[in-house]
Amino acid sequence: MRRLKYWQAISEGLVQCMEKDASIFIAGGGVDDPRGIFGTTLEAHKRFGAERVFDIPNCENAFTGVALGSAAVGKRPVVVHARNDFMFLAADQLINLAAKWKYMFGGRTSVPVLFRGIVGRGWGQGATHSQSTHSMFAHFPGLYVATPAFPDDAKGLIVTALRGHTPVILLENRACYELEGDVPEEMVPVQFGKARVLREGRDITIVGASLMAYEALRASDILRECGVSAEVLDPRSIRPLDRETIVASVRKTGRLVVADTSWSLYGFAAEVAALAAEEAWDYLKAPVRRVTPLDCPAPVSKVLEEAFHPSPSTIAQACLSVVKAEAALEKSVGDVQERFRGPY
Amino acid sequence: MTTVSNDQLVAMLRAMMRIRCSEESLAKRYPEGEMRTPTHFSIGQEAMAVGVCAALKQDDVIYSGHRCHAHYLAQGGSLLGMVGELYGREIGCARGRGGSVHLNSPEVGVMASAAIMGETIAVAVGSAMAFAMDRSPRVAVTFFGDGCVEEGIFHESLNFAVVKKLPVLFVCENNFYSVNSPLRLRQPPDLAIHTRATSYGLPAQQVDGNDVVAVYEAATTAVHHLRAGNGPYFLEGLTYRWREHVGPLFDTDQGVRSQRELDFWMEQCPIKRASARAQASGACTELDLRRWWKEFGQEIDAVVEQVRNSPFPKPENILDGTY
Incomplete structure (x- = not known):
């Protein structure tokens, strides 16, 4: 098995899913820019072009609704927030509509949208670029909330999300992006709810x-x-x-x-x-x-x-x-991203 | 000059009569306490729903807000599904999980209705985006009130639809009130909603929202524009709700809206006006009208009876549909 970085595994998962399913598209601020969301959307953009990987105006709440409305008629959108803190702007659509859609409309239709949010943290990102929204969104029935740590899980959870019928919030910690792990070349789904x-x-x-x-x-x-x-x-x-x-x-x-x-x-x-x-x-x-x-x-x-x-x-x-061990720690150990120097 | 045939006029008139008759009957029954859901009647505003939906095809989609009964019925949602929902029955269009504000019928293109202001404006834009991506001739319509024009999502959605040139028709039913707050205190008094909409770069038009023929003609022009790939279109219709914001009563004794104002708008009743027009053009007779009222009265009575005899959802299935 090859080793891939976290961002590479995300990219590969998206590209493989998009090859199999023409209804999948990726949208969000900066998904088609030269950095391609830490590289995660670069390959998809190169492979599938502006029709399926496109930038959007600044309208987090409306675009969440746009994604839901496209999903309601057969699309599978992947919506990317380069900082998950901006998802608060979309809280109405995510909580009042995406989470409740299937239930409050009688269970006949669903809106399978994958919302990717990146948790900043570190390098002084501060109050509104360091927090993680996972607990808040996990409060609401109707959503799935995934927090992959390892490259293979990130890929596998994306595969499951893009085959399922449930709106998924996938939170990616930026500190994980450069970390490597074994990742299967094929699409191996990772089920939600399995530790x-x-x-x-x-x-x-x-x-x-x-x-x-x-x-x-x-x-x-x-x-x-x-x-x-x-x-x-x-x-x-x-x-x-x-x-x-x-x-x-x-x-x-x-x-x-x-x-x-x-x-x-x-x-x-x-x-x-x-x-x-x-x-x-x-x-x-x-x-x-x-x-x-x-x-x-x-x-x-x-x-x-x-x-x-x-x-x-x-x-x-x-x-x-x-x-209640007697042992005391002899030295402090810094966090996993001690050597982080960007990109942001 | 009207482009509407007698058959089309009769079809629209009958659609409005059916909505009116059903809602009047439900409003009368509401105090019995069996419909345990906040209910927003469309009485007085039927022409907007019927005129716009008459310009659509069956595979187009519509979205609505909290006042969704007329839209749902006009686009072909089943009366049984609506009444079932109001009575909280399993037979309801949302299996008793949604209520008055969440009517939907995806089989006929009524995709969603939602109680949060402006929410489905963006969602309709999304369906339009999907149609555009597929190079499909289908269009999406979103019905909303004047109150939603104040929400951020309205502006985000118009901007997005124009930038992406999407086949979505924005239909603003301006009934001059948001709950009990009059429009003149909420928005610039001398700048009509459709005028402001044009500043986003899309064609916008104001119509007499109680003239079903005018609404139909404007909607037909708009839908042509959408199907030709020319981007979104905005329609503002001036209309008036007769009853209170939510519930079956009249509210002119509450100190917000005057009896004089209500009387003026009741004179402008869309059904009264369409009936007069149909009779004048020989499309129907007084006798036809009486026959149709009776027909729709019998239909709603039968549906209510059927619903009241149908089972409630089972509490053991309460989690169904969450995922």
């Missing part, structure tokens, strides 16, 4: 979506040096959520730490914690801990930014406190 066990362990379960899957893995390396065996789960999609795999793991290890790229309150981490309380209470040996950004908007200054986001160190530290 990936990244590492098996005995003492504690760490659940981390998107970028936090990497950080959780790196935290588990640190923990191994401290004599703690951590099981690491990547849910891959947070709606639907693979409750069974998470519950089974927590029942096995008896301990849970959830790391997330978004805030604790009312978020994904809270949801997983509630799941453990409801379904694995009798197996828990210690309280559940959440490791999330601090409860303020994302700051810009490097020192504040480092303090704001979870890192392998803070995840590992939380795990050590849960297992």
Whole structure:
């Protein structure tokens, strides 16, 4: 199997789906510009031209409606937001219409649109370019929300989304774009609602979506040096959520730490914690801990930014406190994108 | 000079009478409390729906907002599906999940209606974009009220449709009120809606929205324009809703709209005017009119009876259709 970078896997998934299905098109601000959304739309644009890969005026809410209206008569749009924060402008169409369409119109029609949103974070992207909208959108029945961390999952989830009947919000963390992984050349679908066990362990379960899957893995390396065996789960999609795999793991290890790229309150981490309380209470040996950004908007200054986001160190530290290990971390470990220098 | 044949005039007149008769009957029954959904009657505004839909083909698509009964029926949505929805029955067009504001019938091109202001303006533009991508002669129509003109999505949608030259007809039913807020307090008083629409670079026209023939002729011109690949078109029709914003009652005693204003518009009743025209041209007689009222009265009575005897959705199926 070849190794591809995350952005290359996304590109390949889109191109292969578009070859098979002429109803798929890609639209969004900058999808046809020389950078092609971090390279993810370059090949599609080259291959399929301006008819199927095109720029749009600045109209996030209207264009979401446009995508739904085209899907209602047979198209399969891929809508790209170079920063997922702009999806708040489209919240009405996404929440009041896309999510509810099939249900409130009696189940006869569906609007299978794939909405890609990129989570900025890092290099001082600040308050409105660093946040991840996954928890908010996952609140609403009718949407699927996927948060692939690895190249093969990004490709596989895109394949499933573009074959299905449900509107999908796919959030891609920019920090993942240059990371490599094995990716099958063929189109191998990854089902929504199936978690990936990244590492098996005995003492504690760490659940981390998107970028936090990497950080959780790196935290588990640190923990191994401290004599703690951590099981690491990547849910891959947070709606639907693979409750069974998470519950089974927590029942096995008896301990849970959830790391997330978004805030604790009312978020994904809270949801997983509630799941453990409801379904694995009798197996828990210690309280559940959440490791999330601090409860303020994302700051810009490097020192504040480092303090704001979870890192392998803070995840590992939380795990050590849960297992009540004596070991203290000797050194701090920076986040996975320490060497990031753009593009933005 | 009219281009409308007697047959076409009668068809449009009968369509308006059927909508009116059905809605009047439902409004009368509404206080019984069995229709447990906020209901926005179209009474008084039938000519816009009927005149525009008469200019369409069966494979064209329409979108509507919260006041969608007339559009749904005019484009061929089933009366049973609508009444079933109001009564919350499984037989409703949205299986009792949607209510008065979410009427739809994709089989006949009524794709969606939605309660959030302006939402389906953009969606209609999207269907038009799909038709344009397929080089199809199909067109999309979106019906909305004067209130939606104040929403951002209206402006985003017009701009997009013009830039992409899409076959979408924007139909603004200007009834001068957004709930209880009069138009003159919400928009520039001396700058009509269609005039402002032209600033986006598309042809826009104002019609007497209570003259079904004028609406039909304007819509026919507009649809020709769309099918010829000339881009979008904007139609503003001046009309008036007789009843309160939501619910079956008259509201002239509420201090917002005057009886005098309502009386003026009731004089302009689209059915009254089309009936007079049809009789004058020999398209129908007084007797025909009486016969048709009776026919539609019997139809709605039978449909209501059928719906009331039909089952409610089963609570164990409440999740059906979420995905």
